[in-house]
Amino acid sequence: MNVVLVDTPDTLPIIYERGLFGMYYNWCKSFSTYPRSYNFLHADYLSSRLKKMCNFQVVVAETYQILRPESILIVRDTAEVINELESMVKSMNWEVCMTYTKENEDFLGVRKSTWWPTEIVTLEYVV
Template sequence: MARQVQTAIWIKQGNHSCQLQNAEQKLLNLCDAVDDSKPSWKIPLKNCIKLNSGDADIQKLPPKPQRLLVYTESLNNIGISQEKFILDTNFWKDQVHHYWRLMNISNTQIRNVMDMNAYWGGFAVALNMFPVWMMNVVPICMNNTLSAIYSRGLIGAFHDWCEPFSAYPRTYDLIHADHLLSHYKDKREGCLLEDIMLEMDCVLRPQGFIIIRDDASIFSRIKGLAPKFLWDVKSYMLEDKQKKMEYVLICRKIFWAIV
């Protein structure tokens, strides 16, 4: 015998008139506007709701992939000029071309990619031409650029790389770390380079790649530690954003062999 169940369907309105009316009647609390600029990292939940004043602007943005290349108000709010935005987009497009050439792989060998220091998502935008799933990570100890990543239609999250990263249910074929490790150098007591490298190794698949751009002092330590993780490390020279040559490490995780 069939049983009947009650179903409630809630439709979220396109404006905030209902929430504002309930707030006036003291039926709910509104969050402080200053909370919009704070990273939601280890912040206790509050008994309030957030009204996004930028909803109207977001609705005017074009769909992907056109949205990836649009200069938004979120970028302006975090101090990124349109000129800097264009230069960053073109820079990472060129770097991705160099990366694939140096790794000597086909366009379909990389499926899941993580940018450990995503800034405002330029590296992810450059990978839009490939069939990849992209995770952008904004380190909690750096500038809060997550709003700009979301405005470009990208996926992102805050994280502290001194702590484990929950990669379930996927691991990664490519991890990108642009001037991340030197930032954590002596940043926190008890947070060692070895710990961050171990976390990178945990979320990386066998035969996966790690691309590291950083200071020369960091490279010497990585090369010394890499054999312990069974990473095959090669160094190359590529241009940075100031058109100066800098070292780039491309590491590959090899299979463990029982002998």
Template structure:
């Protein structure tokens, strides 16, 4: 199945391993945030959010579906929509061959979501990709705001410059946002955001 899509097996495995590691990191970051104002925080022996806190996930730059695989392996009860940017390498056949759901999409345009909203939007490297395509990061984040449910989460992983630009835009959207240094001497950062239920 790798030959037909031009994907080398080591690329595929690397994507899965990095997605598995990323999911563990995201869960450890989101758990205290999800429960920070919860009346009954979980005990030490039960540190994970309830299975239904994050049900619908969109991976906006899905590559080979690694995040979807990581969710399955970790036993998370989440439905994942894998989106492959239309001008990137078309890995959608590989995603579909794994039995996952996926689409091609041009992120310079709006995404047809009716009637679904998402609990979590994830994008690794999408901001840099869109800048190289001449697309508006502001338009992308406004679109993400539209398709994200109130109190839903956004996790963006990218280089420092695009992440800082996105962080400034999220303040205008009145999202709660924080930039997290990955502490490995790289120029990669995480931007973790939550859309509030009511905007003040």
């Protein structure tokens, strides 16, 4: 599935010509993928565009929902956005597989973990 941000140049005709599926979407709203989830997500300067439009943490949480455990996320963006995204995915216990810098753009490759809490914390309510 190829998702084109609504306020970017129209590349869907090229996607359709190649026999692929695609759609326009505003990532600031929840992205309904039910009943599907994905093994791979590639974002090409999507994060820096969305950062200006909506809450970036919500977009990262949406990415978490879309990807299956052990899936791959590859992001190409500015160094500032990559550094922020890298700290967010590390806090979610994702494995950073690759970081690469070339001139003004950075690449980040991460794998979603199958992390699960090892302790169960019980809360006692005081009445």
